[in-house]
Amino acid sequence: MEGRPTRLPPRDATPADIDLSDIQGNVLRGYTMPAAAYLMLRISDVAQATTLLRRSLPLVCTAETWDRQPAAAINLSFSYAGFQRLGLDPDTLASFPPAFREGMRARATLLGDVGPSAPDQWEFDEPHVLVSVYAADAERLEETLGSVLVPDTQDGVELLHVQRAHDLPGGKDHFGFFDGVSQPAIQGSGVLSRPGDGIRQGEHGWREVATGEVLLGYPDEDRTLPKAPHAPYDRNGTYVVLRKLAVDTAAFRRFVADAGYPGGPEMLAAKIVGRWPDGTPLALAPDGPDEALASDPARINDFGYADDPQGLRCPLGSHIRRANPRDAPSFFGGRLSARHRIVRRGRAYGDPLPPGVLDDDGADRGLVFVSFQSNLWRQFETIQAQWINDGDRFGLGRDTDPLVGEPYPGATKLTVPGTPPYFVTSRPRLVTMRGGAYLFQPSMTALRHLARLDG
Amino acid sequence: MSNENGTAYALTTYARVETGHEDALDAYLAALPTGADSPFARLDGVHLARVQVFRKLVHQGPHQRPDPLRHAHLVVSTTFNGGLDEHLEALAEHVPECDEWWGHCVRYPGRGDRAAFVAYVRSIQRRTSLFSTPFPTATxxxxxxxxxxxxxxxxxxxxxxxxxxxxxxxxxxxxx
CATH class of the missing domain: 1.10.287 (Helix Hairpins)
Known part of the structure; x- marks a missing residue:
């Protein structure tokens, strides 16, 4: 099993300004462990489930710097229904924001989860608890899964769904593109940022994103504390978005091959994504991939859109430009984008479709999308509903994201700016939602409180 | 700033909600249809309309002085072509839902007496302080x-x- 390619190694450590021992690790650390699984649990017996939680706590990995990578790590998060089941008091429950209380199913129409992506098609109900398990290899993963859920014991939980995930060869996603290049650098988190990780500052500089954009209890980009639930959930916790997204690799390949784009299928694919398959950004290299650039951690993400207002290099509607518009004109030099950043920890699942195959083989493959943010509506939902699934913010009418957007009738066109521009129409559905949930990932202090270990 | 921009007019009203009616009013507004079925879709000249309850004002950070509200207020704002009198007449004629939302507010007289209705809406009107429209002369x-x-x-x-x-x-x- 392969991990991340060596040309983009993990970011180096630097002294932290926040209490890393109180923060669950996957918020601030990518772990770079190639095997993962997501256990979705429902609580059937609160007392027994609390015992299970106490037993699991020693396995929970914090954000503290490792001397040596552990063989496995777990992290725990809870849905609103899970908190209700665990008996949080009404005042504390009411202090959580509406999007979290309502849950992802109730917000499906807003998010564009309709038709084949609608909740009545999902594979699993809303879990009470999400256990994210990461391991150095498949064997360690299974060992850890076995230690969390011991067979034939009364753990007071029901396993709704288990989703295994793994890194694909070369760090690519199922569309064949090097993925996970861009992450917001979080102020004080103890991770040395790379150019492009944060927010554009001046012509060539970058600064880190305020801690409060991702973790509750710290000032955000507006220099105020993000609205938070009651203690002990008000500090060092974060909201989690979990989405299982099935990918139709064959449909993507046929679409770019049949579109008749003058630059050819590979360039059209790059125009759709905003990067070449090796990760080279179109903003820096619009004519073709640049191996030296894509292999340089200091350059692969060091770009903006201020000097490409018409999208002649990177189309206005391309996937990465929609998901993070950076300093694009009308985003106020990046200040607007800065309020809509998310930490992504998604992982692929399923085996890749062999190269060159244009017919779907029926295998289940896709992405387990996971993101962390301090405000579900302002961050994830705004990106998903207004930037991915609408084109208005970019002057593109109703057109949705050509890679992951919902193909609403009349919204399946991609405009590739140029002289003349090129229009690609009738984009098929490339991504289908298979299930998801909004969760809250508490601090270690709050986890101990939930486990009745805080006295 | 002015209520008028080109040929467009921005009506902004604040009505005090009767104490204890806030939840019922919110529930009524949440159930109102939008898009082609919106009550305002019956009026030819309306660009956009918004009806919402303000229970408190947003505090946007330490640079802003906190401004608490003693009572919840119903805020109705519309942008339309033409004059205010014609718009209020059209509201009274074609939007019976007015009686539902303003019926939760103090001193609302109903639509039966048109003069009283128009006088009421004018009494709760506030001057629009920021009126931005991309097409000020387009109907x-x-x-x-x-x-x-x-x-x-x-x-x-x-x-x-x-x-x-x-x-x-x-x-x-x-x-x-």
């Missing part, structure tokens, strides 16, 4: 026609992008 019909033309041009461009210059010219003249 709703103008905007709709422009959107339809935009769609037609895009469809034409997509359908003809492989044609030669001569064929493109001929098709353009045929289409437009």
């Amino acid at each position: 709703v019909d103008d905007v709709r026609q422009s959107i339809a033309l935009r769609a037609q041009v895009i469809d034409f461009a997509a359908a003809t992008q492989h044609l030669s210059a001569d064929d493109l010219h001929r098709r353009f003249l045929e289409t437009f």
Whole structure:
């Protein structure tokens, strides 16, 4: 099993300004462990489930710097229904924001989860608890899964769904593109940022994103504390978005091959994504991939859109430009984008479709999308509903994201700016939602409180 | 700033909600249809309309002085073509829902007495302090026609992008 390619190694450590021992690790650390699984649990017996939680706590990995990578790590998060089941008091429950209380199913129409992506098609109900398990290899993963859920014991939980995930060869996603290049650098988190990780500052500089954009209890980009639930959930916790997204690799390949784009299928694919398959950004290299650039951690993400207002290099509607518009004109030099950043920890699942195959083989493959943010509506939902699934913010009418957007009738066109521009129409559905949930990932202090270990 | 911008008018009203009616009013507004079924879709000249309950004002950070509200207020704002009197007459005539939302507010007289209705809305009107519109002289019909033309041009461009210059010219003249 392969991990991340060596040309983009993990970011180096630097002294932290926040209490890393109180923060669950996957918020601030990518772990770079190639095997993962997501256990979705429902609580059937609160007392027994609390015992299970106490037993699991020693396995929970914090954000503290490792001397040596552990063989496995777990992290725990809870849905609103899970908190209700665990008996949080009404005042504390009411202090959580509406999007979290309502849950992802109730917000499906807003998010564009309709038709084949609608909740009545999902594979699993809303879990009470999400256990994210990461391991150095498949064997360690299974060992850890076995230690969390011991067979034939009364753990007071029901396993709704288990989703295994793994890194694909070369760090690519199922569309064949090097993925996970861009992450917001979080102020004080103890991770040395790379150019492009944060927010554009001046012509060539970058600064880190305020801690409060991702973790509750710290000032955000507006220099105020993000609205938070009651203690002990008000500090060092974060909201989690979990989405299982099935990918139709064959449909993507046929679409770019049949579109008749003058630059050819590979360039059209790059125009759709905003990067070449090796990760080279179109903003820096619009004519073709640049191996030296894509292999340089200091350059692969060091770009903006201020000097490409018409999208002649990177189309206005391309996937990465929609998901993070950076300093694009009308985003106020990046200040607007800065309020809509998310930490992504998604992982692929399923085996890749062999190269060159244009017919779907029926295998289940896709992405387990996971993101962390301090405000579900302002961050994830705004990106998903207004930037991915609408084109208005970019002057593109109703057109949705050509890679992951919902193909609403009349919204399946991609405009590739140029002289003349090129229009690609009738984009098929490339991504289908298979299930998801909004969760809250508490601090270690709050986890101990939930486990009745805080006295 | 003014309530008028080009040929468009921005009506902004704040009505104090009767104490204890806040939840019922919120529930009523949440159930109102939007889009083509919106009550305001019955009025030809309305660009946009918003009806919402303000229970408290947003505090946008330490630079802003906190401004608590003693009572919840119903905020109704509309942007439309034409004059205010005609708009209020049209509201009274075609939007019976007014009686539901303003019926939760103090001193609302109902629509039966048109003069009293118009006087009430004028009494709760506030001067619009920031009125920005991208098309200050376009009517709703103008905007709709422009959107339809935009769609037609895009469809034409997509359908003809492989044609030669001569064929493109001929098709353009045929289409437009």
